[in-house]
Amino acid sequence: MNKVVKDAREAIKGIEDGMTLMVGGFGLSGIPENCISALVESGVKDLTCISNNAGVDDFGLGLLLKKHQIKKMISSYVGENAEFERQLLNGELEVELIPQGTLAERCLAGGAGIPAFFVPAGYGTEVAEGKEVREFNGKPHLLENALTADYAIVKAWKGDTHGNLIYRYTANNFNQPMATAGKITIAEVEELVEAGELDPMQIHTPGIFVQRIFKSTNYEKRIERITER
Amino acid sequence: MALSKEQIAQRIAQELEDGYYVNLGIGIPTLVANYVPEGIEVILQSENGMLGMGQFPEKGKADADLINAGKQTVTILPGGSFFDSAASFGMIRGGHVDLTVLGAFEVTDQGDIASWKIPGKMVKGMGGAMDLVASAKNIIVAMQHTSKDGQSKLLKECTLPLTGVKCVKKIVTDLAVIEITDEGFVLLERAPGVSVEEIKAATEGRLVVKGEVPEMAFS
Numbered sequence: 352m353n354k355v356v357k358d359a360r361e362a363i364k365g366i367e368d369g370m371t372l373m374v375g376g377f378g379l380s381g382i383p384e385n386c387i388s389a390l391v392e393s394g395v396k397d398l399t400c401i402s403n404n405a406g407v408d409d410f411g412l413g414l415l416l417k418k419h420q421i422k423k424m425i426s427s428y429v430g431e432n433a434e435f436e437r438q439l440l441n442g443e444l445e446v447e448l449i450p451q452g453t454l455a456e457r458c459l460a461g462g463a464g465i466p467a468f469f470v471p472a473g474y475g476t477e478v479a480e481g482k483e484v485r486e487f488n489g490k491p492h493l494l495e496n497a498l499t500a501d502y503a504i505v506k507a508w509k510g511d512t513h514g515n516l517i518y519r520y521t522a523n524n525f526n527q528p529m530a531t532a533g534k535i536t537i538a539e540v541e542e543l544v545e546a547g548e549l550d551p552m553q554i555h556t557p558g559i560f561v562q563r564i565f566k567s568t569n570y571e572k573r574i575e576r577i578t579e580r
Numbered sequence: 581m582a583l584s585k586e587q588i589a590q591r592i593a594q595e596l597e598d599g600y601y602v603n604l605g606i607g608i609p610t611l612v613a614n615y616v617p618e619g620i621e622v623i624l625q626s627e628n629g630m631l632g633m634g635q636f637p638e639k640g641k642a643d644a645d646l647i648n649a650g651k652q653t654v655t656i657l658p659g660g661s662f663f664d665s666a667a668s669f670g671m672i673r674g675g676h677v678d679l680t681v682l683g684a685f686e687v688t689d690q691g692d693i694a695s696w697k698i699p700g701k702m703v704k705g706m707g708g709a710m711d712l713v714a715s716a717k718n719i720i721v722a723m724q725h726t727s728k729d730g731q732s733k734l735l736k737e738c739t740l741p742l743t744g745v746k747c748v749k750k751i752v753t754d755l756a757v758i759e760i761t762d763e764g765f766v767l768l769e770r771a772p773g774v775s776v777e778e779i780k781a782a783t784e785g786r787l788v789v790k791g792e793v794p795e796m797a798f799s
Contacts, residue, residue: 377628377629377647377651377665378628378647378651379644379651380628380644380645380647380651381645403665426705427705427706427707427708428704428705428706428707429703429704429705430704430705431651439703446703448703448705448706450706450707450708450709450710450711451627451665451669451706451707451708451711452627452665452666452668452669452670452672452673452708452711453669453710453711454665455664455665455666455668455669456666456669456670458666459666470673470711470714471673471714471715472673472710472711472714472715472744473710473714474714474744474745475692475742475744475745475746476710476741476742476743476744476745477741477742478706478710508645518662518664519645520630520643520645520646520656520662521626521628521629521630521645521646521647521648521662522644522645523629523662523663523664523665524628524629524664524665525664525665526664527664527665527666528664528665528666555664572644572645573644574642574644574647574653575647575651576647576650576651576652576653577642577653578636578637578642578652578653578654579636579637579638579639579640579641579642579653580635580636580637580638580639
């Protein structure tokens with residue numbers, strides 16, 4: 352079993368216009384920089400991107416937005432991006448906003464074969480529009496559907512040839528749940544080792560969820576807000 | 581005198597109890613971490629996947645893989661842990677977080693809160709706010725009592741899109757500490773030098789005053 356592909360360009364083969372992608376990361380932390388660059392280069396368009404955030408103007412998913420490759424964003428928070436705002440106000444971009452925990456759980460459910468579930472978040476708000484409400488333990492809950500994607504693209508710290516993944520610090524975030532919910536899951540990693548070299552007790556994402564893995568070459572790892580003592 | 585943002589945070593910090601797991605929102609709530617009373621240990625949860633959040637890193641030690649929910653670089657304290665976003669909101673939804681402190685544009689005397697969207701202006705998204713308010717066992721809202729032009733933000737009904745309904749239990753504003761019960765906004769404490777009449781005038785929702793209302797005490 353060897354899931355290793357050469358580079359980002361090879362990893363994203365098969366991603367076509369109009370497809371739905373999950374893209375891991377929180378803010379700019381733990382985003383699959385190399386695959387995003389390859390997608391920009393490929394020119395693929397009309398994408399629906401499920402990602403907690405939408406990057407900034409000149410980094411992360413902002414790069415795809417700038418080239419009008421994204422048709423719809425499904426996110427919890429899309430601030431910090433002026434181009435996003437411009438496209439949204441001009442009607443060039445659709446956006447669906449989802450409470451962050453519900454978004455994470457919808458990805459997890461998609462990967463785990465749970466078609467829908469009830470959560471309290473969003474009851475009584477515009478998020479509840481059109482959704483079934485049911486009371487559990489005296490509290491109203493909304494029925495939320497699972498999310499899956501044609502491709503899930505995640506970034507991990509270490510990975511092996513079987514696709515087992517370990518994330519670093521808070522760069523785990525949406526990568527772990529999203530890795531489970533792609534029909535094809537692509538992982539880009541900073542360190543790629545032979546199967547057997549990672550401690551099986553430390554694996555976050557078991558290789559069964561990952562179809563393609565590659566060692567990425569360079570990471571900018573841009574920091575959105577450097578704060579120091 | 582109306583409280584400064586720091587004093588609002590300082591007053592909220594008095595609500596902390598030893599052993600609490602606490603989620604602090606962006607803005608004034610973040611400042612609460614600076615005023616944890618001596619002898620009390622609280623563990624901060626950051627919704628992007630960390631327990632045991634520490635202070636900002638030393639100069640030159642910032643790490644792009646270690647940030648808080650406000651996307652600022654932070655550190656982790658001994659005994660802390662990292663986890664994914666689904667596990668993080670599992671903690672929140674499952675009621676494992678003892679206290680949530682967050683900001684708001686408006687709150688009603690029923691405990692409804694509006695904090696995420698101003699129609700006509702940019703919509704940035706709710707982030708984790710809806711998950712937090714719907715599930716937290718105990719929510720304290722840190723906010724200004726009135727807008728810059730003097731309009732009350734403590735209302736009968738929210739005018740802005742809601743974040744959650746019937747969920748806020750306590751509010752600390754620049755003028756008062758208020759508990760929300762079935763009766764409405766129950767006035768617990770006044771900011772030093774602020775009269776009950778001034779608070780009444782600044783509160784559009786139903787304000788309940790029972791007996792003498794003490795001034796907030798700051799050590």
